[in-house]
Structures are given as C-alpha cells and as structure tokens.
Amino acid sequence: xxxxxxxxxxxxxxxxxxxxxxxxxxxxxxxxxxxxxxxxxxxxxxxxxxxxxxxxxxxxxxxxxxxxxxxxxxxxxxxxxxxxxxxxxxxxxxxxxxxxxxxxxxxxxxxxxxxxxxxxxxxxxxxxxxxxxxxxxxx
Numbered sequence: 001x002x003x004x005x006x007x008x009x010x011x012x013x014x015x016x017x018x019x020x021x022x023x024x025x026x027x028x029x030x031x032x033x034x035x036x037x038x039x040x041x042x043x044x045x046x047x048x049x050x051x052x053x054x055x056x057x058x059x060x061x062x063x064x065x066x067x068x069x070x071x072x073x074x075x076x077x078x079x080x081x082x083x084x085x086x087x088x089x090x091x092x093x094x095x096x097x098x099x100x101x102x103x104x105x106x107x108x109x110x111x112x113x114x115x116x117x118x119x120x121x122x123x124x125x126x127x128x129x130x131x132x133x134x135x136x137x138x139x
Contacts, residue, residue: 002032002034002037003135004034004136005135005136006031006133008024008131010048010121011128011130014123014126015073015123015125015127016064016067016126018121019120020055021120021132022055022111025039025104025134028136029106029109032136034109034136035106035138036138037106038103038104038106038138039103039104039105039134040102040103040133040134040135041102041103041104041135042100042101042132043100043101043122043132044130045131046092047092047094047095047125048095048121048123048130049099049121050099050120051119051122052102052104052117052120055116055120063098063122067094071094095124098124106136
C-alpha cells in the first residue's frame with residue numbers, strides 16, 4: 001500500500017468563509033498515482049472545518065446565517081473560553097458543528113462522489129494562516 005501527503009494553506013480575507021477545495025484534493029490524488037483507496041481531508045486547526053456538501057452560494061449563506069444565529073460571535077463575554085483573552089469561542093463551537101474532516105473513496109483515480117458532492121474548507125476565525133491536510137492511502 002502507498003501513501004501520499006499534501007498540505008493546503010489558507011489565509012482568508014474574512015472571519016467566516018467557505019472555500020471549495022475539491023479540485024485541490026483531486027489534484028493531490030493525481031500526484032499520488034493512487035487509483036484505488038481512501039482520501040482523508042482534515043482541518044489542522046480547531047477553529048476551521050472540512051465538510052462535504054453542494055457548491056451553491058445560497059446554501060453557504062444559509063450555513064453562515066444559521067451558525068451565527070445559534071452560535072453568535074458576540075457578545076464575546078458570554079463564552080467562558082474568552083475569559084482567557086481570546087475572542088473566538090464561537091469559532092471552536094462552529095467547527096464542532098460542521099466537522100473536522102471527511103474521508104472519500106478513490107475509484108479509478110477519482111473522488112468517488114454522489115451527485116453534487118464537493119469538499120469545502122470552512123473557516124470560522126480567519127484572516128491568519130491555517131492548514132488543511134490531505135492524506136491518501138491505497139494502491
């Protein structure tokens with residue numbers, strides 16, 4: 001069995017942002033020369049997420065509005081985590097809701113998706129450097 005590792009780096013311009021990384025993941029699969037296996041994609045930061053869903057702007061706006069409604073950024077003094085001097089407790093919770101990682105089957109060198117599925121990086125405490133790990137195993 002072979003394995004391949006690649007990291008993506010992000011520095012978003014907004015605090016909350018959703019970025020389609022499907023083509024980056026597929027490119028890594030091509031670089032790996034693995035035709036059959038599994039691909040793990042995970043955010044390497046506790047205030048960011050990786051998830052699978054539809055690439056539709058209305059849906060992404062709905063995600064952001066829903067997350068902010070149920071886990072608002074402000075008032076920051078409503079979170080005990082922020083007692084440490086941080087102001088990102090909501091980002092930790094939003095990451096927990098949206099998930100840390102995804103695993104996708106690789107078949108014939110391609111991501112084996114259902115209709116409309118795409119991989120997204122979700123940033124909840126942006127405007128600084130963060131990484132995503134792509135780890136591919138198989139033959």
